[in-house]
Amino acid sequence: MNWPSAVYQQRVRDGVLKHDEAQERVVLLFDQLCKELNIYQPAVHTSNSGLFGSLKSLWQKPVPSPKGIYLVGSVGRGKSMLMDLFYEQTSVQHKLRTHFHVFMQETYKKFHVLKQQSPKGGDPIPDLAKELAQKAWLLCFDEFQVNDIADAVLLGRLFENLFTLGVVVVATSNVKLSQLFQNRPGADAFKPFIKVLQQNLVEVELNAAQDYRLGRAGDEQRWLIPCNDENTAKLDHIFLRESHGKPIKEETLTVMGRSFVVTKAAGDVARFSFEQLCDVVLGVGDYLALAQRFKVLIIDNIPMFNPENVNAIERFTMLIDVLYEQHTKLYVSAAADCEHIYRKEDRRAFFERTISRLNEMQSQSWGNS
Ligand SMILES: Nc1ncnc2c1ncn2[C@@H]1O[C@H](COP(=O)(O)OP(=O)(O)OP(=O)(O)O)[C@@H](O)[C@H]1O
Ligand SMILES: [Mg+2]
Structure with missing residues (x-):
């Protein structure tokens, strides 16, 4: 494994990336998270690692979950690029990087399947969270956003379960945590979920110098x-x-x-x-x-x-x-x-x-x- 900062610096030396102080600061936080993840085992996996794992968990003090990173900033600043760099370098095997829209689609699908399978009135969310956490306990979401009340309700409960299982979440967004799903009907009911996110993720602002998407117009007009x-x-x-x-x-x-x-x-x-x-x-x-x-x-x-x-x-x-x-x-x-x-x-x-x-x-x- 290489540290994200080492890969970042190499890309700057190779001319792939322009040097940017704000990005450099963020990449160091990703180094730190990599370090913490190297020695971390989430609850959902220790309970599944057989006899040896169970014995080990008896004499080893559980390491508390590292806090994830919520990377917020305006467009084109390099949030997704930095998260991807971290994702490629982390030593965690059980990881998933997904666009938030795609994640929500798939979550609704699984939710309905589990709901049909479960006996009358059963709550599928704990099973859904467990299934997800067993596959991947490091979740990286690109463009975290909450668009409607149905998403807000589902997300709140799902994430609470995920964090209890020891899942670590990293996300990029254009919206500050405190502003997620605000000024909408039902916003107040969403506030406890914002708190849960604030407890489990460190909010980091990326104030990179420029929108790196600008100034690349090509020849053929599209x-x-x-x-x-x-x-x-x-x-x-x-x-x-x-x-x-x-x-x-x-x-x-x-x-x-x-x-x-x-x-x-x-x-x-x-x-x-x-x-x-x-x-x-x-x-x-x-x-x-x-x-x-x-x-x-x-x-x-x-x-x-x-x-x-x-x-x-x-x-x-x-x-x-x-x-x-x-x-x-x-x-x-x-x-x-x-x-x-x-x-x-x-x-x-x-x-x-x-x-x-x-x-x-x-x-x-x-x-x-
Ligand atoms: N330091 C840099 N030097 C050169 N190109 C960069 C740099 N940082 C980012 N880029 C490029 O700029 C483009 C925009 O970056 P990225 O997609 O990561 O932005 P973002 O902050 O996630 O934007 P959005 O909020 O719209 O999702 C990408 O093609 C990325 O590779
Ligand atoms: Mg992005």
Whole structure:
């Protein structure tokens, strides 16, 4: 195992990363966490390690759980990059790194399966937590966020169980712990969970000097302005090129037992209008299925965002989060560039992340691997 700081410094020397003092400070905290994890055994595993393990646990004083890290900061500062660096270097074998949207999807799926299996009225959360903790007791979440009351309730109980089992959590987020799920109906009920998180994670702010996503625009435009015939024709051409001329047909994806119809699919490319994708009742599961099936996505006619239509805007944000995570190549025609599609005077804070991501996704190398 190498210390995260050693790998970070090497990447700076190799010119892969720019030296950044704020990142350097955070990477030292990850070194410290690696050290603590090296000598730590969580409750969930000591109780499962056979006779020798049980005897050992009798004469050894249990080491208290190390506190995880909640890395918060504005967009493009290197939070995910630093967490990934830590994740690669830690000696922990039972580990999981996941995007928070994906984790929630899978957790709901397992929750429903366990609920069906358990006798009437049984509570599946303790089993769910145990199953998860046995697979991985170091959980690294990218983009921790709490979007609705159902997530808030499930998360609160699940995490309490996970921490009791000795699970260590690391997370990145754009939202401070104290601000998670605030100013929403039900926010007060969520406060005890914030406390639990504060007890088990150290909140660290990453105030890196710059948004490292900016300034990488490539040659071919992937965000075409405005929505007119000329740009539709350009997207037709891109569709043909990216799908290597394969026939365009309808394709049905199955998402948690439901059908999600992609009306225009060819090879690894799917094409939708903004309306079809963001102005109908689709959710993160649909977007995930889309991004897992297709490497390239084309969206026609992204209009100026109407601040009244919060659902469409939130769906678009969710879609971009998923596409970013899956490294999907994105081509669009739009009424304005991504900075101006949602007028600054109307827009809510979460959209800054979307803009930052869209900027990075427009670079020439994005999605080519
Ligand atoms: N010191 C650095 N030098 C060069 N590139 C960097 C540096 N730090 C981060 N980057 C790059 O900048 C991009 C954005 O970093 P990253 O995704 O980690 O940001 P983030 O803080 O997680 O942003 P978000 O809040 O939007 O998730 C990545 O491609 C990353 O590799
Ligand atoms: Mg990130």
